[in-house]
Amino acid sequence: AQSVTQLDSQVPVFEEAPVELRCNYSSSVSVYLFWYVQYPNQGLQLLLKYLSGSTLVKGINGFEAEFNKSQTSFHLRKPSVHISDTAEYFCAVSDLGGSQGNLIFGKGTKLSVKP
């Protein structure tokens, strides 16, 4: 069975500072990895995804993530955050084998950007 652990439930950071949101996963098979963002009272929006190839993935809004197979991690980073990045961020995993693309989500990390 797969699982996703987001190590920080809340991350406060000042505007223009760098940020890293941590995600570790557990799976016995190869996986696809995703980061979604959820703004208040809205649905989830895909930030980026890793399917194969380069382990450094670039997404929207200046975010990027690095897949590390040996450490089973997929941490999300942004070199300089804005107030508008305040939201909840979810890491998710989907196995390649045949779960029809079902996503297993972590519990989320609330990013709070302060002026």
Added chain:
Amino acid sequence: EAGVAQSPRYKIIEKRQSVAFWCNPISGHATLYWYQQILGQGPKLLIQFQNNGVVDDSQLPKDRFSAERLKGVDSTLKIQPAKLEDSAVYLCASSSESPETQYFGPGTRLLVL
């Protein structure tokens, strides 16, 4: 391109009442998902449809929850009777034949009193 539509956006009911949610996926998307997101947790898959057939409903509490996707387009999710622990946001998502990217609707926030 229009996104995934859901209604209502908010619903308040008393326990033991019934409630229904509606979802209209992105045009042409064959796969439709319903997720339950309890406060402080990530979304959990309830049911997945491929066209109008059920692919996975292993986590759907079938004694009280039901879902259908007639004609392979719109879908409804029903809870009858509702319990206090059903208070959550119910998210609908859809994807094209490539299942890797799911597009989410704004969700329906349910409060059971």
